[in-house]
Amino acid sequence: MKRALIVGSVLLFGLSAVWAQQDSVKEVQTLMKGNGRNAGAMSAMVKGDKPYDQATVDTALAQFADTAKKLPGLFPDSAKGVKLDGDYYASPKIWEDKAGFEAKIASFAKVVGEAKGNVKDLDTLKPTLTAIGKECGGCHETFRVKKG
Numbered sequence: 049m050k051r052a053l054i055v056g057s058v059l060l061f062g063l064s065a066v067w068a069q070q071d072s073v074k075e076v077q078t079l080m081k082g083n084g085r086n087a088g089a090m091s092a093m094v095k096g097d098k099p100y101d102q103a104t105v106d107t108a109l110a111q112f113a114d115t116a117k118k119l120p121g122l123f124p125d126s127a128k129g130v131k132l133d134g135d136y137y138a139s140p141k142i143w144e145d146k147a148g149f150e151a152k153i154a155s156f157a158k159v160v161g162e163a164k165g166n167v168k169d170l171d172t173l174k175p176t177l178t179a180i181g182k183e184c185g186g187c188h189e190t191f192r193v194k195k196g
Contacts, residue, residue, distance in 0.1 A: 073130045075118070076119070080115075086112065087108070089104050090108055093173060100173065105173060116154075116156050121148055135195055138194060152187040
């Protein structure tokens, strides 16, 4: 009976670790989808497809800042290699070059922080969106892998 309890406890502990890893990966996916939606909304303004809207810009920048704050804690060693549905997954380089990954996130956070409160119109949005896009793309090129 004791042995069955111990085995059961070990299995439950293992399953809870797997669930935690998957939750972490799902949270990253949710944050990235939010980033994409917000970047798309600002891009539509820059392209002239939508009128400039300060509330949309402020919401996007707040979400980007939230992403930068959360990302470093969402890649524990136990999440290495976890792949869920979607077109992309985290590269092993995140864990191989943790300092480089965290530096990329810090650089993104800096650009977003500088943008908050400074984007007031379309003329200030254009270079800001370019800078944010460069930070996103730089991280994606190194630390993200496309499936297939």
